[in-house]
Amino acid sequence: MDDLIAEFIAETREMLAGLAGEIVAWEAAPADRARLDAIFRFVHTVKGNSGFFDLPRIKALSHAAEDALAAVRAGEREPDAKLVSAVLAVIDRLGELVQAIESGEAVPSGDDAALVAALSADAAVPVAAPAAPAAARAPVRSVRLPVELLDRMMSGVSDLVLARNELSRRLRERGGAVEVDACFDRVSASIADLRDAITRTRMQRIDNLFSPLPRMVRDLGAETGKDVALALDGGDVELDREMIEMIRDPLTHIVRNAIDHGIEAPAARSAAGKPPAGALCVSARQTGNQIVIEVSDDGRGIDAEALVRKAVAAGTLTPERAARLGPAERLALVFEPGLSTSDEVTELSGRGVGMDVVRANIERIGGVVDIESRPGQGVRLVLRVPLTLTIIPALTIGAGGQTFALPRSAIEELVRLDGAAVRIESLAGSRVATIRGRRLPVLSLAHLIGREPAGGGETLIVLKPAGGGVYALAVDVVHDHEELVVKPAAPAVMAAGLYAGTTLADDGRPVLLLDPPGIAARAGLSLHRRDIDDGAAVPEAVDAAQAPPCLLFRTLSGAARLVEVAAVERIDEVPESAVRATAGRLHVAIGPTVLPLAGCGAEPPRRAMRVMRLTDGVCEIGYALDEVVDIVRPAGTVLPAAAPGEVRGVILHAGEQVELLDLHWLLACHAPAAAAGAAPVCVLPAGDPWMQTILRPLVERAGYRVAAAGEAASPDLVIASAGEEPAAEGAALLRVRACAEPAGEDDDSIHRYDRDALMAALAAVRGGR
Amino acid sequence: MSALLLLVRLGGERVALPATDVEGVVELEGVTPVPGAAPHVVGLSALRSRVVTVIDGSASIGGEPCRSRRDAVVAVIGGHPYALLVDGVEDVVAASGEPRPLPGSLGGGWSRVARAAVEAEGDLLLLLDLAAIVAGPAAEAA
Numbered sequence: 001m002d003d004l005i006a007e008f009i010a011e012t013r014e015m016l017a018g019l020a021g022e023i024v025a026w027e028a029a030p031a032d033r034a035r036l037d038a039i040f041r042f043v044h045t046v047k048g049n050s051g052f053f054d055l056p057r058i059k060a061l062s063h064a065a066e067d068a069l070a071a072v073r074a075g076e077r078e079p080d081a082k083l084v085s086a087v088l089a090v091i092d093r094l095g096e097l098v099q100a101i102e103s104g105e106a107v108p109s110g111d112d113a114a115l116v117a118a119l120s121a122d123a124a125v126p127v128a129a130p131a132a133p134a135a136a137r138a139p140v141r142s143v144r145l146p147v148e149l150l151d152r153m154m155s156g157v158s159d160l161v162l163a164r165n166e167l168s169r170r171l172r173e174r175g176g177a178v179e180v181d182a183c184f185d186r187v188s189a190s191i192a193d194l195r196d197a198i199t200r201t202r203m204q205r206i207d208n209l210f211s212p213l214p215r216m217v218r219d220l221g222a223e224t225g226k227d228v229a230l231a232l233d234g235g236d237v238e239l240d241r242e243m244i245e246m247i248r249d250p251l252t253h254i255v256r257n258a259i260d261h262g263i264e265a266p267a268a269r270s271a272a273g274k275p276p277a278g279a280l281c282v283s284a285r286q287t288g289n290q291i292v293i294e295v296s297d298d299g300r301g302i303d304a305e306a307l308v309r310k311a312v313a314a315g316t317l318t319p320e321r322a323a324r325l326g327p328a329e330r331l332a333l334v335f336e337p338g339l340s341t342s343d344e345v346t347e348l349s350g351r352g353v354g355m356d357v358v359r360a361n362i363e364r365i366g367g368v369v370d371i372e373s374r375p376g377q378g379v380r381l382v383l384r385v386p387l388t389l390t391i392i393p394a395l396t397i398g399a400g401g402q403t404f405a406l407p408r409s410a411i412e413e414l415v416r417l418d419g420a421a422v423r424i425e426s427l428a429g430s431r432v433a434t435i436r437g438r439r440l441p442v443l444s445l446a447h448l449i450g451r452e453p454a455g456g457g458e459t460l461i462v463l464k465p466a467g468g469g470v471y472a473l474a475v476d477v478v479h480d481h482e483e484l485v486v487k488p489a490a491p492a493v494m495a496a497g498l499y500a501g502t503t504l505a506d507d508g509r510p511v512l513l514l515d516p517p518g519i520a521a522r523a524g525l526s527l528h529r530r531d532i533d534d535g536a537a538v539p540e541a542v543d544a545a546q547a548p549p550c551l552l553f554r555t556l557s558g559a560a561r562l563v564e565v566a567a568v569e570r571i572d573e574v575p576e577s578a579v580r581a582t583a584g585r586l587h588v589a590i591g592p593t594v595l596p597l598a599g600c601g602a603e604p605p606r607r608a609m610r611v612m613r614l615t616d617g618v619c620e621i622g623y624a625l626d627e628v629v630d631i632v633r634p635a636g637t638v639l640p641a642a643a644p645g646e647v648r649g650v651i652l653h654a655g656e657q658v659e660l661l662d663l664h665w666l667l668a669c670h671a672p673a674a675a676a677g678a679a680p681v682c683v684l685p686a687g688d689p690w691m692q693t694i695l696r697p698l699v700e701r702a703g704y705r706v707a708a709a710g711e712a713a714s715p716d717l718v719i720a721s722a723g724e725e726p727a728a729e730g731a732a733l734l735r736v737r738a739c740a741e742p743a744g745e746d747d748d749s750i751h752r753y754d755r756d757a758l759m760a761a762l763a764a765v766r767g768g769r
Numbered sequence: 770m771s772a773l774l775l776l777v778r779l780g781g782e783r784v785a786l787p788a789t790d791v792e793g794v795v796e797l798e799g800v801t802p803v804p805g806a807a808p809h810v811v812g813l814s815a816l817r818s819r820v821v822t823v824i825d826g827s828a829s830i831g832g833e834p835c836r837s838r839r840d841a842v843v844a845v846i847g848g849h850p851y852a853l854l855v856d857g858v859e860d861v862v863a864a865s866g867e868p869r870p871l872p873g874s875l876g877g878g879w880s881r882v883a884r885a886a887v888e889a890e891g892d893l894l895l896l897l898d899l900a901a902i903v904a905g906p907a908a909e910a911a
Contacts, residue, residue, distance in 0.1 A: 504815055
């Protein structure tokens, strides 16, 4: 809070200093509308801020001055000398009060009522202009610097870094003396520190902007009797300090407006069928060259017709022109000075000033404000401000022999391709990675930029760009984590659609910052199906209503068939010679493995083909196919097959009859019997979703084949919830309980998340079999 | 007083650039390519801790790429610094007269980037528009 007060004081002082000239000019020409507006905005801003800081005197004074000036703005009152002196007196008093707060002195005593009374139109006595503020000024602890100076410092330090690198190279070439090297290292370290410090002087997390909001929303909600749930997102986006200051006011105004005019009272909301608490969402994200700040509410929206009526009534819009305005233009009237849809004047947002201030401030920093409103459903305001100078944490990577940077905010994880955690397969020409059960499309950065990947192991970077959707980017090498100063790239560079900006690496070479959403778009990755199979990662997929993703393929005879993606281990291309009728049936050799082959007749097909490997987790078979068509989620009714066989039914997909593979039948018929017998069998209760989705993979990893109760003749292990007594018939019994503590002395159950104990028990049963 | 012109060789011609638009003439060291960008965008280069976008002036007018990858004219256009590769930089001279309208037909990509004809040192030269060169051929098609 102290920071915020300091900010408020600094800001107010700065505005006062800037206003001094305006005030004198206004005194000379009270009819000057521009001066009047400037002074009005000052008192309006001070009023808003003081309300937030609980500074009642400042608030009362500024509110009174605002009222008087608003009357002048509305043309209800002439700006006469008396009013000018009264306003000046108020402004001087505001200066004194702010000064007092800053220096921690006692607030100057004095009755503000006289000043307020002097503002009213029928005040009899003009106030005497007060004496100049007291000369005793407290020492100021902070300094406000022009940002140009910081820019110059920044550029100076960058030059220093480049010179240091040059020097370092020369020193290495000559093989300098030890003491010179030590000295150079010191210089080097100081330069790094300096660069760091100067960089930081300009940057702030946008959190600084967001942190006052919860309190403000709470207070405003309490004042207006409204219930508001605030959601904040993206506070870790870093933004130029100057930008933050420029956005602070507009954001405050927008949030105030949303609560005051947008969100309805709880009763009205309930009547409209909305939840009683209004939802207000403030989020920030970096996209390309911009920071996008979005404020949305689910309130009543903006009445565009009322805006038009007001504008016509105020004379800023002719009725003829009004008739020609499109919906967006009508809505844009909200940014015109002096217009508001709210008929009542409230203490909070006043008269809908603010929106013109909002737009003025955002446009001054080269930004844009967009507004969308849906009557009865809410308003969404989007501020886009340029990323003139931001520092972002980035990962530098190499692909096709060139270094690039990736914003770390978009990176979910790094996965080395040679690790066991990931498998890559080819589906219809594009690569798909399976990382811990999740399938993601893979893009090769080197291919994307028209180069060849360097040999050696690739690394997958799982990217989750803002706006959802996940994909994996394959790069040749990962260099380092770095904090980079990103500058906007020239339009000719941005036109490539792959980059978000440029930066200089420590060695002084330019580096391109990649734009993860742009890469996805460039690669033609469907934004809606970037996550090919998020079923494994999302527990809701257990819900039977959602069909599991299926692979649509054509068999060697041309029939369209579907198989659950989860059962497909991988797909390989095999030559004709790989398939042989051996040991009484067809087998296919893929690398070192030989698998029983289904999907074709008894004779080996005389052609090259693709073979997908189907698995139930224990045994594996091959299934011959011609081509993979797509991955789909089939919807509709399954018409069961007449007789059991490799097809369990028919479903209509995209107007075509498609057969569904019967995995159970296939595996039962083709899976090598020995493999099934080799694995110990574990019985899990079929109806327990936790057991089936969470525990089952663990059990299978431990080498068990999982069966439902009654399905396996002689299970080796039966797992049950604590307290249940299943038929174990000579099998070991393992009970798992939901609570962490055992129920009593003789409770031999294991806590369901005690992974070590579970694995130990599973291993013990298997070993003792 | 006549305008100052920077005379450069580009695409086999001697042409003039408005000297007031030009920040300086440099020799580039090392260019980072920008994969996926238009052909006339050679890449990025660092110039006194600034990242400049390197444009091949000759490729922009539809000619062969510049032979030299070093001589470049630096200019700030639309707030972005650019380095324009040319085949050679000759001199800064004063124009001996006002710019004149272009002669009727110009070949190749010249008509897109030429702003006027201007006389200097007794020759009639094309006065080129830096922004048009930087924008490249695609800008016109769009």
